[in-house]
Amino acid sequence: MTQTMTSQISFDLKQVPTDLYIAGKWRPGASARRIDVLDPSTGLVISDVADATIEDALDAVQAAYDAGPAWAATAPRKRSEILRRCFELMVERKDMLAELISLENGKALSDAHGEVTYAAEFFRWFSEEAVRLNGEISTAPSGANKIVVQHQPIGVAVLVTPWNFPAAMATRKIAPALAAGCTCVLKPATETPLTAYALAALYAEAGVPDGVVNVITTERSGAVVSKMLHDPRVRKLSFTGSTEVGRKLLHEAADTIISCSMELGGNAPFIVFDDADLDAAIEGAMVAKMRNGGEACTAANRFYVQTGIVEAFSQKLTERMAALTVGAGYSKSTQCGPVINRKALDRIGGLVTDATERGGKVLTGGTALDQDGFYFPPTVIRDVPADAAIANEEIFGPIAALSTFESEDEVIAAANNTEYGLIAYVFTRDLGRGLRVAERLEAGMIGLNRGLASDPAAPFGGVKQSGLGREGAHHGILEFCETKYIAVTW
The missing domain is CATH 3.40.605.10 (Aldehyde Dehydrogenase; Chain A, domain 1)
Incomplete structure (x- = not known):
């Protein structure tokens, strides 16, 4: 040894x-x-x-x-x-x-x-x-x-x-x-x-x-x-x-x-409506996506951002992700550690490659780091098509895959179009809309204007x-x- x-x-x-x-x-x-x-x-x-x-x-x-x-x-x-x-x-x-x-x-x-x-x-x-x-x-x-x-x-x-x-x-x-x-x-x-x-x-x-x-x-x-x-x-x-x-x-x-x-498993949608508090949505996205470096079943997997806010959201999220310090997990300065092993590193890289080949645009990150350990930098990919593997599989890594939507019905249909149903995230200033969407989403848990829902006092689990x-x-x-x-x- x-x-x-x-x-x-x-x-x-x-x-x-x-x-x-x-x-x-x-x-x-x-x-x-x-x-x-x-x-x-x-x-x-x-x-x-x-x-x-x-x-x-x-x-x-x-x-x-x-x-x-x-x-x-x-x-x-x-x-x-x-x-x-x-x-x-x-x-x-x-x-x-x-x-x-x-x-x-x-x-x-x-x-x-x-x-x-x-x-x-x-x-x-x-x-x-x-x-x-x-x-x-x-x-x-x-x-x-x-x-x-x-x-x-x-x-x-x-x-x-x-x-x-x-x-x-x-x-x-x-x-x-x-x-x-x-x-x-x-x-x-x-x-x-x-x-x-x-x-x-x-x-x-x-x-x-x-x-x-x-x-x-x-x-x-x-x-x-x-x-x-x-x-x-x-x-x-x-x-x-x-x-x-x-x-x-x-x-x-x-x-x-x-x-x-x-x-x-999960394939959590993270839905941002035009009327969302942008700063709150970004903070929620960083928690929902980057908690444990994205290696969580509750991690936001598919970001659906309404067209009216997508430019501002993409820019702010990219800035925040790019600014994270990558390093050894036990270093006090580290904000994003390595993924668990070589197999995970290779799988994540394959998901990013597939997304870009299908038209996705890498805004930051996108390539494994060439150093000892298993490091993939925080990555944002925009315009990810629905048929990309990254939109249909658990990423289990620090990758945010963004798509856009126009209407409430459209995004609910897209969010529910998966065999999974663990958790979903919704950001909107309209409480009525938020609760209406939460009721229609096929998930065991909903984070409404929150990027973290786990609590020992709450029932944790999924549907489907x-x-x-x-x-x-x-x-x-x-x-x-x-x-x-x-x-x-x-």
Whole structure:
């Protein structure tokens, strides 16, 4: 293993666990194989982690299953206090966690700090929800009996998370699972496993009992996850990732009728009407597009700008994008870090080339930087045709693709012309128009005059092929519950 460190990192990377975490113990796994972890800012190997086998995964399921009855029987207040302690420890160590995220993910340090704050908040929110999992009592319309409804923990949950938000995508699942009384096996992405292992150690310190949270990394994700989903002890799958992989997992889960929560891909439209506050629209665009360098399922993907404002919007957005400082994620001066790996860099470059060949005009950026690491500069492309790949696929990079529109009906039809429906953004001074358009857009979330909609207290999720179920809010804890009805006569 080649290990290089930067003087800009304030902690010792060797202190971060790199083995599997099963039943409260760190173990190398049944295989001697290891998985290299790269620093996207340099392209160099910085660490390696254990590569779990199917046997390791089943051990993790067993550990979660064994820990389940005691955790489910734990008083809600006790579970709440443990989750609250997880929140407090994450806040106390936010600087270290942010640096770790920047190191293995590449995102700008400011974005990484924002992620830690967001990720920790799920523990605070669900620590409060843990004691408010209320049931219902009502009288049957016939008067024959009472209807008693309880929400009980669903059981062992398999949680599969992506690389783009290695802390938040994990806590958004772990916190409600634990609040509901479930135990879990987390399988983080191999690109960013160190954050998951660092947090596992933190959970143990906060008082999470052995076996309640287990963490495994593997390069054979398909086979390992499939085996867990076919284990009758597993009753829940919560997945965040691409729609393509989500479809496959739904097929796998169907064999054993496992409850599924799926947060899948997006192709978010960002609609700017002529009457929009231009400065607010630009600020919203910078957040919606450049949060995490565009590597987010909620990132604005297709910019639709009404013809009367397109010149001013294009000019201001180009100026702002061109002024961003590109560099190593963990450098304090960086505003846009590298993309995750070489494959992503090449894919983004291909999308830009396709758009320009179809008539799109590059206003800034447009070509990968010739240096170590995986850098693509913030890019604005105008007059992108509807048939360009960049208008139909998730970009997952710092590219803003602009098109124009004339009428409200036209832009709604264009925005809805996709299999995805995660989030949409609308900017207008006319509140009536904004709400009218929001109701007609086929998306699970709308940012109305806002470039950021994510909030642990709000239901996060999409429609169509962007997913099933919701995370966050009270809805999030219900995803990890079975609803039981008891007919009672007294």
